[in-house]
Amino acid sequence: MGTGMNEARFMELLASFGAELSRWPEAEQEAAEGFLASAPHRTKDIWESERAFDRILALDAAAPSSLFLEAKVLSRVRLSAPRRLASVRQVLAQRTQWLAGGALAASVAVGFFVGYNPSDRITSTQMTAMEDLFGSASSEVFLTALTEE
Amino acid sequence: METARKLRVAFVARPEQAARRLQDSDRRMWDPDEELVGRIGSGDRLAAAELVRRHLPKMVGLARRMLGDQAEAEDVAQEVFLRVWRHAANWRPGQAKFETWMHRVAMNLCLDRLRRQGRNAGEVSHEAPDPKASATRSLDEKQRRQRVSDALLGLPERQRAAVVLCYYQERTNIEAAELLGVSVEAVESLLARARRSLKTALSAERADLLDGLETG
Numbered sequence: 001m002g003t004g005m006n007e008a009r010f011m012e013l014l015a016s017f018g019a020e021l022s023r024w025p026e027a028e029q030e031a032a033e034g035f036l037a038s039a040p041h042r043t044k045d046i047w048e049s050e051r052a053f054d055r056i057l058a059l060d061a062a063a064p065s066s067l068f069l070e071a072k073v074l075s076r077v078r079l080s081a082p083r084r085l086a087s088v089r090q091v092l093a094q095r096t097q098w099l100a101g102g103a104l105a106a107s108v109a110v111g112f113f114v115g116y117n118p119s120d121r122i123t124s125t126q127m128t129a130m131e132d133l134f135g136s137a138s139s140e141v142f143l144t145a146l147t148e149e
Numbered sequence: 150m151e152t153a154r155k156l157r158v159a160f161v162a163r164p165e166q167a168a169r170r171l172q173d174s175d176r177r178m179w180d181p182d183e184e185l186v187g188r189i190g191s192g193d194r195l196a197a198a199e200l201v202r203r204h205l206p207k208m209v210g211l212a213r214r215m216l217g218d219q220a221e222a223e224d225v226a227q228e229v230f231l232r233v234w235r236h237a238a239n240w241r242p243g244q245a246k247f248e249t250w251m252h253r254v255a256m257n258l259c260l261d262r263l264r265r266q267g268r269n270a271g272e273v274s275h276e277a278p279d280p281k282a283s284a285t286r287s288l289d290e291k292q293r294r295q296r297v298s299d300a301l302l303g304l305p306e307r308q309r310a311a312v313v314l315c316y317y318q319e320r321t322n323i324e325a326a327e328l329l330g331v332s333v334e335a336v337e338s339l340l341a342r343a344r345r346s347l348k349t350a351l352s353a354e355r356a357d358l359l360d361g362l363e364t365g
Contacts, residue, residue, distance in 0.1 A: 016340040017322075023315060025322050025333070053344075056351060056358045057316060060297040062210030065226075069209070073201050073227050077234045078194070 005031035007043060019051035182247040190238035201230055204248065207318060208255050214313045215259035217302040225258045245327075252318060253328050256310060263306060288354070293361050300350035308343035311336055 010032060017023040021032055036047060182203070188196035208229050212222035232254055240247065288296065301309055307329065314325040315336070326333045351358065 012337070012341075015344060016337045017315065018344065023319075052359055053348060053355075055362055056355065057297060057347065059294050059358065059362070060214065060301065060317070061294075062206050062317065065205040065209055069223055069226075070198075070201055070205060072223075073205060073230050074194075074198055076227055076231055077197055077201075 004028070005035040007035075007039075010035050010039070010043070011046070014047060014050055018054045018057075019047050020054055180242060180246045180248075183242045186233075186237050186240050186242075186247050189234065190240060197230075197234060200233065204251060205230070208251065211252065211255050211313055211318055212259050214298070214301055214317060215256070215309060216262060217298065221262065225255060225262070228258055229255045249320070249324055249328070252314065252320065252324075256314070256328055260306065260310075288357055288361055290361070293358055296351065296354055296358065300347050303350055304343050304346055307331075308339050308346070311339035312343045312347075315340060 005028065009028075013024050013028065013032065021029050021036070024032055036044070039047075182200065185196050185200050185203075189200060205226055208226040209219075209222050212225035213219055216222055216225070229251055233251065240250075301312065304312065310329055311325055314320040314328060315322065320328065322333050322336050326336045329336065329339075331339075348355075
């Protein structure tokens with residue numbers, strides 16, 4: 001018998017969720033499975049009867065949606081495209097702010113890397129960090145700046 | 150590999166922030182629609198088509214079972230996807246699964262329609278089945294499906310919503326409770342009452358419905 005499950009609770013859950021244990025509260029599924037495996041015949045008979053009723057309810061299965069309906073939904077989505085244009089403008093506005101912030105952060109970071117490196121040599125970890133923070137081209141820009149110095 | 154490397158780098162550069170981000174990502178549930186919604190938010194119509202293909206049958210199914218009318222159900226489903234399209238750019242992942250949000254929108258649209266039309270428990274336009282008639286002839290597949298559908302529509306609104314969400318839409322008890330704005334115990338109680346009523350409503354035809362399953 002599974003731990004934390006008794007007949008009263010099993011019957012309660014069966015009356016609510018039906019025989020399909022995957023529908024039961026997740027925390028109680030394992031205990032219910034254990035309980036059912038070693039349950040008396042009387043309990044198993046009730047569970048079987050509920051399973052039959054579940055099959056009746058499943059008669060009202062969802063029909064697959066038609067291609068026509070899919071096309072209709074997508075055409076309505078297309079009609080609402082002007083809303084997107086407004087969003088694109090918002091995104092562009094945000095991008096401008098990000099670019100300004102990014103440039104500032106990049107200059108601070110380059111200053112940090114140049115000033116902090118005690119050996120005057122760029123380690124591979126620092127290069128990787130640069131690439132991760134500012135993209136793959138950033139390390140090249142950084143090296144060029146150092147060489148020119 | 151790439152993510153792990155980035156996290157390692159981030160731990161070196163900003164250990165506290167990176168640790169917090171890792172905890173957040175552990176806490177966040179995995180959402181199979183997250184990437185798709187992100188693309189829809191950037192105006193990707195192919196992603197919109199994919200999301201429609203993925204969820205349209207479920208949205209129509211939910212609305213049809215709640216409203217009892219295929220045409221109305223399709224209207225509701227269309228409205229759900231319009232809202233997806235409008236709100237995808239503002240979607241904040243991690244708070245709830247996107248599918249749960251879609252269910253919330255669909256359920257609210259259905260409940261609004263039912264209330265506007267003054268329809269509620271048991272006020273179903275379908276005729277109740279005649280037990281004598283069903284005893285003398287076997288039901289075909291469409292009729293069997295209609296009987297179950299009618300029994301569902303005869304349930305009070307909240308019981309029906311609980312059954313639709315937990316039995317047909319495969320929502321967990323926790324998600325159903327959240328969607329209906331009640332406790333998980335209340336969902337259990339709604340389901341138990343609904344199941345009892347459904348059994349009573351279908352009792353006269355139970356054998357016939359089961360026979361149909363075995364022969365069909």
